Amino acid sequence: MADMINTYNGLKFKDIFKSLRVRFFIIVAVTGLVSCICMHWIILDSYENRAVSVKSTEVQTQLRILANHLIFYNYLQSPSSEVINAELDMLANLYDGRVMVINDDLKVVKDTYSISQGKTIISEEVVNCLKTGSRGMLSKYDQSNGYIELITPIVETQVIEEQDVSEYGNPNEVVRGVLLTSVSTDTIATTMDILSHRASIIEVLIALIIIVFAALVSYGLLKPFDRITAAINDLKEGYTDKPIVGPNYIETEAIIKAFNALLRRMKTLDDSRQEFVSNVSHELKTPITSMKILADSLLTQEDVPNEVYKEFMNDISHEVDREDKIINDLLALVKMDKTSAGLSITSVDVVALTESVLKRMRPIARKHNIELILDSKRAVTAEIDEVKISLVIMNLVENAIKYNNENGFVRVEIDADHQYFYLSVVDNGVGIPEESLDHIYERFYRVDKSRSREIGGTGLGLAIARNAVIMHRGSIDVKSTLGEGTTFTIKIPLSSVGAKQ
Template sequence: MIFNPFKSLRFRVFLMVFFTGLVSCLVIHFAIIESYENRAVSVRESEVSTQLMILANHLINYNYFSDTTSDVINAELDLIANLYDGRVMVIDNNLQIRKDTYGISDGKIIISEEVVKCLKNGTAGASTVYDRNNGYIEMTAPITETLTFESGDVAAGEKSQDVVRGVLLISVSTEYIRNTMNILTRRAVSIELIAVILILVSAWWGSGKLLRPFDRITSAINDVKAGFTNEPIEGSQYYETEHIINAFNQLLQRMNALDASRQEFVSNVSHELKTPITSMKVLADSLIMQDDVPNEVYRDFMEDIAAEVDRENQIINDLLELVKMDKKATSLNITTVDVVQMMEVIMKRMRPIARKRNIELTLETTREISAEIDEVKLSLALMNLVENAVKYNKEDGWVKVKLDADHKSFTCEVSDSGIGIPEDSLDKIYQRFYRVDKSRSREIGGTGLGLSITHSAILMHRGTIDVQSIEDEGTIFTVTIPLKYMQSQE
């Protein structure tokens, strides 16, 4: 048999725990790196924005667009460019580059959407662009001059107006942010490798720890299967294992009960089959040991042997019928049957037996009854009830059969004036080979299987059977069978 690890619960739990830990580490890793990058870029943008505002004011104060040779302003531009490892360009309102700290674009015209927007909209048009792939931040800031002039209206006083004289365009390197991120990434990877190893070991150990109760259950079940013990399993740490143990213990209890029932059944069958054979053996040996046996004696012995053969045959037939009833695969031959007519046939068959003991046999019904049943099996079950009512009755007694029905089911009540059943035996009468009065049962030819056959047949029809009995007064069996047969969902 090829081992498939994915069928192992422990392996699945291990994978679940391991991948959960691994994904958590990766999420934390990228979340931290991303958070640091966003924070670092935001801080750098804020710093550069402040420097650009200060520089723009200086450019206006020093009238830089009129004289670009100012050492103070040029030094300040170079300082900012060096400080942020970038490039600064001063652009006038004609899109001409008046100063480039790289010294390669002075006097040239720049066509840039960001610069045009900034010239047109002023502060509202300032923009910031972070290019992660190329590692720089590009920012624009307006160079604004505030003009003050007198209004024609004396009461209005002086008015001011902001005029955009140019734009500062700066490109700031983010190399140091990338280097810091690389350092953090290397450290994070080292920590994550250690964490993954710890998760790997913890996942394997934890999965084994979690499934250890299941291993103990498996070991206990294997011991039961091997026959080393048949004791219930004890000890449970989880609700899940407790449910499994309870279910197994109930199954084990049922198996033990079935095994005990099987042993008892085999013992009873052996005894019942052996008794007629022993009787026939005794009778045959008696004939063999005698010489010149008179015909009358010979005939009496042979009649006794024939009676024992009939008894043996009845036991075997009842056993075969019971085995058929026990087979779950046995299907019922369901047809629509006239129950009243079926019961009349049963009564007709039983009347000759009832007449021998002068027992009154009556059938009472108030309506026509049609039901979906297996006529052969249910007829046998009801005949057993009527036959028992006749056989275990008193001389000059009576047996009454009542049929009735409603919209769901029909009932058959078989009552008699017989010897009754002791109260302590009422819950045992459906057991195989159980006899209330063994001596009388053998005397009248009972095998102890009739009620077992009846009970099985009724259950196969999804019906019920109830019994009420008082010793020396009589017994009432009530059978209820659905009018519509419902197929089992198994």
């Protein structure tokens, strides 16, 4: 519980209802308390109904017997029978009530309270009872004043002729008068007070139990969320990097699953970043190590001939160039790591762009006696980032020349449909082994490290190319047969970048 209160530290009071736990507690507590109170009232109410109905029936029975006595003693005509008067008083005392005997002229023949004696009673129910006989028999409960009013017909039965009996089935009734009785329900009220008092005590006890129960349940049921939060916090603080585990509720499992997936993704990103950093360090270190060895060997030797100096300095300069190339490639790669928002799009003539790239590559191709061919099926104009796409074409053509044989060829084919343009760089060079095809776009990956280094490769060219193509929402594809040649194809939307943004 202390834990639970702590969780809400720092929360403003109005925010407290934003807590799932508080809401849960309120719902459970309110449901419990409301049903408890409802039960209290329903039980008291049904007790009251039952008690009133039992009492009414009981009194009504007594009154019917009394009514028969009244007829027997002819009381309505001569209301002086001691027996009946005693009986009336006894009944009135017994039920703590008042009995009035009313004759068929609506005159009160006898009132046990002696107030209304001799007066005329005009009451709808009495009149009705006089008219309808036993059907007019009535008992009415007046809750606010605490009494039951009963109307009982005083009926004389007259036996009719034989044939009529068979016809009507019942002896005929003549209503001679009415008994108007009220009996107090004080005893029922007292019992209800006692019951209500007891129920209240029980209610308070149950309320306490419900509140404790609601607190425990809301605390317990939502505990998994605390555990998840704690687990995520642990991860955030860096105490652990394990996937979080939690109790198996369907709801929390979904959160945990989503979170662990995110965690895996972040881990993968982190791993690849670490790998990248270590690769970068390694790649940058290599030229520096070479330079250090070259410089040291010059320093440790005495009287080094001028030619040797020159040769070593030449090597050192070469290593500096290499270092420079790696750094430039890394910078290019970082630039490509952004989304397409980093593109500066213009309308570009792709064939002309390719021609200018090929022109720049021609001297290197000529050195290896490699033929450069441009084969464009149609004029292609696309909305692209000119610098980045020329970098892509340059990297692909450069690779096709570098990983080629003497007297080979490199052919650039350009084609387009209504949506995309396709640019393929075909060579008949050394080819790429199948197992390497999945890796060539990785940063610093080279099939043959020493050969690539020799020809000045950094292993970053294809990574740069691929990122640039993806920034344009395009795709890059390679087909290669070892020893026969390689074809790289890029497919880039003619204008998708502007349109889809």
